[in-house]
Amino acid sequence: MNPKRQSMLTRPLVQQALKTSFVKLNPVTMMKNPVLFVVELGTFVVLLMTVFPGYFGTRNDMGFNGTVFVVLLFTLLFANFAEALAEGRGKAQAGALKKTKNEITAHQVAGSGIKAVSSTELRKGDVVVVAQGETIPGDGEVIEGLASVDESAITGESAPVIKEAGGDFSSVTGGTRVVSDRIVVRITTDPGESFIDRMISLVEGAKRQKTPNELALNTLLTSLTIIFLIVVVTLAPLAKFVGIELQVPVLIALLVCLIPTTIGGLLSAIGIAGMDRVTRFNVLAMSGKAVEAAGDINTMILDKTGTITYGNRMASAFIPVGAHDVQTLAAWAAIGSLRDETPEGRSVLELMKRDAIRYDDALAEGGTFVEFKAETRLSGIDLKDGRQVRKGAVDAVKKWVVAQGGSVPADLDAKGNAIATEGGTPLAVAVDGVVYGLIYLKDTVKPGMRERFEQLRKMGIKTIMCTGDNPLTAATIARQAGVDDFIAESKPEDKIAVIRREQAEGKLVAMTGDGTNDAPALAQADVGLAMNSGTAAAKEAANMVDLDSDPSKIIEVVSIGKQLLMTRGALTTFSVANDIAKYFAIIPAMFILAIPEMRALNVMHLGSPLSAILSALIFNAVIIPLLIPIAMKGVAYRPMGAAKLLSRNLLVYGLGGIVAPFVGIKLIDLVVHLWV
């Protein structure tokens, strides 16, 4: 994770948010939030009554009206502050990103020559050359060459990654830097639409579109506001019928207490903070909708290799062929792997250690390491004494041995095939013309995957593993990893078929992918998480991109989506449940002077009518900043079944929402009553 993007509550952030809180008082901005707009109108009316008491005949209530005005103003400011803080944090992240977006000079290929142009002038389809030490001027695809690229500006990962033309590692991101070699890049985005541009606008919240769920909730909050407006407006004539004149500020206080100001004030902060949490997690979501969809996922399709397992590359046994024994085979395998830094090579040495097989590593001293090459598909070492040690794919080794004038043992093919049938990968080991045997490379499930699938099952999410392996191997791995289902010998089009099948049953499907042939499936899935290392096509098709290219992260994205929805629901429930206590504070207070018997309803034994109204109003205001941390961080979430989750949240936010204001208003009243 990028340390630059972990800035929580820094002083400038808070100062900026404070300032913005006032700017957001602008009624034009406020109008977008009906709940707060009603509060603002009320505040304005009370202000007028305080400033021009003569005009409204409120001369005697200046102190009370003034206080109501101040509390109402703070209610608005607190709500604005929550939103401003969330936005500010997003902007801080965007600021860090913007630094990578400085205008730079690009070397565009024009005809036969190269001309220097500004990076902002590059359009889709332009071709540029990026040499060592230069910054890539825009998102694109490598069409020529191979280079290592430092992507730390985006991913926070300092180790450079290899990018090469063709294949699944061809896409490059603008703002990243070429550390070695030189590549030719075809630009794939127009200015303002690049990856970084989108990321900036998303985290800034500038282009944040309300999700369907947010819209639905907003509708509910607005209608609650209108309902309470009706309740309060009609209360005055009812009271007048029995000779009670209700003061306008008191009615406004009742109105503001009843309408869902708490959730109304925090709603957008929750949304922005949710997006922020995703980004902080180094996942770029193309929309808030995608994040919420992640919370709704029923089925998750995961590639076996790379996501669930390390791939076929851990040595697990030595199988000698012909008349050779295990010891000799192992010794040669180890010597051939001594300088081999690939995971396969490492695992051979680890297996030696595990099985305590001894060999003479002095033999390798002064030898020349032979790197793996795609043409030969062999690696190994040329020893000082002239002997050549090679290991590699069975057919490659066979070819090499025959070329060396040796012969292939009769049982080599049979034993190699046996390994392949079991889902392993055979690696033959030969020295000069003699094949000693095979290294059994086995697929290994990544540690912790079993537990995560267990968690997913608790969340009600079905996992499907996709693999090119035969059904037997696939079943073994599926059992080991604990996935619910698997597709063996799967082709890219199988994935899309599975997604369609699941979606036809009404399920929402998530998948990860990186290759161009994953793109259609990524587009079909409800949540498609592409790897940043993947191709441009994959990233374009997906609605999320993982900057760390860790496919198992999809599981955390689901958690974040769920947490976002839960936070919204929990705070709404809390806010609505608060009304009960507020009624019991304000209603008796309104009528107690005219109907002394109303004190029977004053269950909290609040000090005086004025104190009761002010206490309820103050509670209504201060609860907003008190809940900002929950809105920002999200409610605590551990994977568990819906029933348990619901009971827990209902207890905390439902029952808590009923009880907390009784306690809070009483405490505030104890203080406020000292004055009124």
Add this chain to the structure above:
Amino acid sequence: MGVLQIVLVLAVLVLLVKPLGTYVYHVFSNEPNRTDRLFGPVERAVYRLIGLKRRDGMTWRRYALSFLLTNIVLVALSYLILRLQNLLPLNPNKIEGMEETLSFNTVVSFITNTNLQHYSGETGLSYFSQMAVIMMMMFTSAATGFSVAIAFVRGLTSRGRTIGNFFEDFVKAITRIFLPLATIVALVLVALGVPQTLDPTLTVTTIEGAAQHIAIGPVAALESIKHLGTNGGGFFGTNSSHPFENPTPLTNVIEIWSMWTLPASLPFVYGKFAKNQKQGWVVFGAMMTLFLAFLALIYASELRGNPALNALGMDASQGSMEGKETRFGIAQSVLFTAVTTAATTGSVNNMHDTLTPLGGLAPLAEMMLNCVFGGKGVGLVNMLMYAILGVFLAGLMVGRTPEFLGRKIEPREMKLIAIAILAHPFIILVPTAIALLTDAGRAGVTNPGFHGISQALYEMTSSAANNGSGFEGLADNTPFWNISTGIVMLLGRYVSMIAMLAVAGSLVRKTWVPETVGTFRTDNALFWGILIGTVLIIGALTFLPAVVLGPIAEHLTLR
């Protein structure tokens, strides 16, 4: 003894729910069953008569349009009959044509299943009007409500685009449910002493030699559908407290069951449609819990009597018998009151105006919620609306987009539900405020102080909930009250019905989200609690300030 009576009535009701619910389900599931042989020929004749050739499913728009047009035609016809009843046959008592605003109010009142009566049947209606307008509308309005509820349930529980055929539902509701049941109940009532005749008012000479006019008529027929269809409009002005409408405690209990069993069995029908009867029982459980709470409130309050009268040394052992019939006593009176306002029938066997303040609060609150069993169909629809709201609020807390019966609740549904939940307080509180602000409104309010507020609030609530019971005492046959309550009744009925049909139309088209352990369940005890909480917090708290100024203030100041 009182509690025992209540428990017995409740026990029989609960036993009736399953068989009746199963029957209703078979009527509307539109799958062939044994009863087809009995009713099929009749219905086919009706279909031929009305030219219903194909009974294809309708989209919600067609369904809504069909039931609206049907109602409009019935309204026009009925209005003419009332205005011209003096020219029409079967008018042995020579009753004049009805005045315009009263005719408007009466027609609206009966087409909306409200049965608010600003007239007195024995002096205001001819026998023809009683039968051709009042009884006819009692069947058709009940059948309309029933059909809409069934269509709504179909929308929630099936997939496709259509929610049934209105005309088929409407006809079947009458032929298979209301006509047979009404016939049986009417015969039983006749056997128990309720008159059924077309003879004119009897004029008899009493022992003292004075001439007394005794109103009679086709009472039993009206009485049965009045309750079965949760209509509530009495043949006589004093409704079911009149000895000819409700002569004995046994007829009283029969009338209670008549109005209660169909609304009470609808949740079961819903469970059958949902293919998960627990869903139905949860809804039933929530309704019953709220009902028992209100029943307990009114029973305790009436039993305690009026403290002011008790203080004068009056015998308080019987409870507050003011405005009640001695043949029913407290238990049968309060049970009738609680049921008639829960099921929004609106018939009364005692005068609600004279209930103790908290006793009057119970029927008022039941009508404000309009989902504690509720009127023909509407109650179930409203309760399911609260269920969707509850799912939306609490469902988010399991970290998923809220789903109800496997369908996502999205902005469109929330907008429509918002219309419904907004309409109800609006059409109760705003007209009440207007009534209490204007001279025209205040002229009808016959009590000063808090009871005056209760009177006006009760009248508007009763109209909005399409209940129709009156806090008698309100001088309500004035243009102001006739027109205002007429409008409130129309809005109270059609706004939420159309909005909820639209919800059904929107849900029926959605793809179903399969159920997993991550799904919010709506068929367990927890949801029962959430449902009650939602009803109380969203539905009830809205009315708290008004209620505090009415019954609660009256109760607190009654010393």
